[in-house]
Amino acid sequence: MEKIIKRDSGKIIITIGNLLKLGSHLIEFDVFSKSQVELEMSGYDNWDGGTYSFSMFCRVPIELYSKVQNEIPELEETIKNKAQHVFKSYERCWVGQVLITPQIDNLPLRKIFQISNEDLLLALEQQKNLMVSVSTGGPKIQLVNGEYVQRNKTIEEGFAERNIKNTIVFADLWRWHGKWSDGSLPAYRDRREFLAQLFDPIIECVRKIPSESTPVIFEEPTGWNRVDRSMREIRARLALAETEEQFQGIGLLCRETLMSLAQAVFVKEKHTILDGTDVSNTDAKRMLEAFIACELSGASNEVARKMAKASVDLANTLTHRRTADFRLAAFSAEVTNSVVNVFSILEGRRDPS
Template sequence: MRIRDALSAMDIEDPNPHADLWVWYGKWSDGSLPTYQSRRRYITDLYEPLLDALHSTSRTVIKPQEPTGWMRVDRSMEKIGNALERARDEEDFQSVGLLCREAVISLAQAVYDPEKHGALDGVPPSPTDAKRMLESYIAQELQGSAYDYQRKFAKAVFDLAVNLQHRRTAKFRDAALCAEATRSMINTIALLSGQRDPER
């Protein structure tokens, strides 16, 4: 059952239809697999798709990101990619959410200037209040109604990361989605800040 549980955590279905060795014995002794070669072929066909799926999960899930120039942000994204590749159970996937949250906090700290950006409600955000720092940053950098969607995007990514940390049934897709959303958010802010501008 531990194998089946581990595969389930990776969103991979266990291909083995035999609950135990006695069930398997009943299968190969019923005459449908009369030779060693036929039994070997049966097992190969049964597990080959699983092996392909496991090999594919060992590849890089999150594409390497072009450095932003913000060292802590870049280190965080590298850690997120590594953690996602190694993740195998709920606790591992939750830890990806924690890393995503820390990456967003580092991003907010990199771009937020309290004197320039202030606070939308007049109350200075704490050093770890990434949502409010990014809201204020976007509001100042993109004056008018044009910033509304960017602000919602920033809030949604942060909330997704926090939600994943507390989700005891977190799976691979949850963690991968959170990591990809975080990467997109970092790239968006990097573009807004001029970090992606071509060198002149």
């Protein structure tokens, strides 16, 4: 049986994925479809003619794994349930376990630099071009020296965080003038060649340094389980939605997310409802506005208070529209995500650990 399962593993995996998708298990489908899935026989029992148990290993990209790691047991159980349906087609075979693990990454760690590789390379090219220009009949030094000195600070900072020795020894353009006018670089061509030999090896060195783009701010979970799960569901649905009804469903889910957020942050004894209404626990707008008024009180927070309230108002308006298409659904999702992040910041859930 092991050979048969191995032979059919591709079809089995596709069928499980389709069952998850058609069953609206969209987070599970997202995880499963992006995983490296393997089936391995993990046990044999000779009772009743012999039964074979298999383990399913889902190795998930580490970025996705970090977002769902708090829900791994539930995801594994749902996938296992769908797999059992498929395995009914194979006599005396069953799925003993589904294990979701992060993919092992053999790529070198990429550092996040304060000054990106792109910005550092641009600064180096601009500095080189300026030095060529002033030494070959271009602008007067006194007009551009400040620009050179300021850019040199950026270059030095970029070199420092990469542990690159700075071989550009000219702290300002007057020192560069001293070099080219001492007789060692009499012709324009000599000066260009000198600067090429000075800059080109450093530029090539920077190009070879792996770097990571600065990540999207606060993409990680907030710790409010219902809110986090809703946001993942919104992203998954948005990726698959095609009909007006499906886009409307995203709007409804955004509204439910705001309700969950309001219920997570609102404390009746602390956050006074602004118009004095006795609100229910589904009145997200009033609860969130009360939270804002309390946590961002005072004249110094007036602008921040207006921004937070405007985000809530916009999200509330968008999620109550009856018509829907991709743009409206995507806009609603993005605004809802923004509101969630604003409130998680105010609650201290984004503070450095």
